[in-house]
Amino acid sequence: MEVVDNRIILNNQVAMPLLGLGTWKSQPGQVGPAVKYAVLQAGYRHIDCAAIYGNESEIGQTFKEIFNDGLKRDDLFVTSKLWNTKHNPKDVLSACQQTLRDLQLDYLDLYLMHWGVAQADHGDSKPNHSGRPDLQSISLQQTWQAMEELVDKGLVKAIGLANFTGPMILDVLSYARLKPAINQIELHPYNPQHRLVEFCQSNNIAVTAYSPLGSPGNFLNQTESPVLLKDVVVKTIAEAHGKSVAQILIRWAIQRQTVVIPKSVNPDRIKANAEVFDFILSQTEMKEISNLGINYRYVDPWLWWGIPYFD
Numbered sequence: 146m147e148v149v150d151n152r153i154i155l156n157n158q159v160a161m162p163l164l165g166l167g168t169w170k171s172q173p174g175q176v177g178p179a180v181k182y183a184v185l186q187a188g189y190r191h192i193d194c195a196a197i198y199g200n201e202s203e204i205g206q207t208f209k210e211i212f213n214d215g216l217k218r219d220d221l222f223v224t225s226k227l228w229n230t231k232h233n234p235k236d237v238l239s240a241c242q243q244t245l246r247d248l249q250l251d252y253l254d255l256y257l258m259h260w261g262v263a264q265a266d267h268g269d270s271k272p273n274h275s276g277r278p279d280l281q282s283i284s285l286q287q288t289w290q291a292m293e294e295l296v297d298k299g300l301v302k303a304i305g306l307a308n309f310t311g312p313m314i315l316d317v318l319s320y321a322r323l324k325p326a327i328n329q330i331e332l333h334p335y336n337p338q339h340r341l342v343e344f345c346q347s348n349n350i351a352v353t354a355y356s357p358l359g360s361p362g363n364f365l366n367q368t369e370s371p372v373l374l375k376d377v378v379v380k381t382i383a384e385a386h387g388k389s390v391a392q393i394l395i396r397w398a399i400q401r402q403t404v405v406i407p408k409s410v411n412p413d414r415i416k417a418n419a420e421v422f423d424f425i426l427s428q429t430e431m432k433e434i435s436n437l438g439i440n441y442r443y444v445d446p447w448l449w450w451g452i453p454y455f456d
């Protein structure tokens with residue numbers, strides 16, 4: 146993959162900033178100020194959104210204010226995601242249009258299929274993350290082809306995948322007229338997924354790392370989860386560089402040439418998480434961190450939907 150000025154060149158030739166602000170679990174009343182601070186004070190040029198996060202309209206209001214302040218739309222890279230209940234080809238366009246309305250944008254830079262799971266749409270205005278979902282008989286191919294049409298219509302510049310495994314990507318590649326630009330997956334030293342990253346990157350599919358800090362805000366796992374931010378190996382490396390553990394984790398992701406989207410609504414942490422371009426991890430340090438893998442997932446749909454998605 147080619148990286149220029151801390152941006153990765155996607156397979157549609159668009160440059161995507163390696164660092165973005167995550168917004169999963171960013172609460173109402175907090176997400177707007179967080180996005181504003183990130184863009185106007187901390188230099189972020191990439192915001193990662195999703196319809197299911199339930200906060201796109203507040204982010205949209207903030208985008209409007211930011212553009213009124215003079216930032217150009219083209220200077221911001223915005224991702225959103227198609228939720229599972231909208232996989233039916235007849236729903237894909239309207240789901241994307243709803244996100245565009247909420248975000249107050251004419252186009253998205255990137256639109257991802259959030260999961261390879263087609264859930265029945267019961268018309269809930271706020272579909273839930275949890276509970277055993279009813280499924281819909283919609284193939285990945287049907288959904289992907291409807292997403293390709295969004296690019297044809299100019300509503301999105303690129304389309305991609307999230308949470309896709311090797312075999313699921315092979316399936317998409319077998320019929321894709323437009324290749325996925327991205328696969329956004331859970332990535333951090335406890336779940337480095339080296340082979341999946343290598344497979345995607347060698348097929349010119351860039352990779353985005355979500356939960357790069359080990360998802361400390363993920364209530365489902367809080368008690369029994371290994372706490373990545375307290376890892377002794379990473380802590381030792383952080384001390385050697387005069388950086389925080391979070392900054393080392395973000396830097397490790399960037400040096401793997403993965404896009405990385407730490408979530409924060411705290412101004413000090415938003416700022417600190419972006420201060421990762423003034424130091425370099427040595428090859429030995431990269432290896433030490435990469436060797437921490439224990440295949441641990443902080444995000445596992447088995448817990449939500451009873452689907453053994455990653456087994």
Ligand code: A2P
Pocket residue numbers: 167355356357358359360361362363374389391392406407408409410411414415417418
């Ligand atoms: P907050 O929003 O209060 O800053 P991940 O992106 O891996 O899911 O991690 C997001 C979680 O980590 C959020 O709970 C966020 O809380 C917290 N967080 C973000 N940045 C840092 C940081 N630099 N140090 C510690 N915790 C952080």
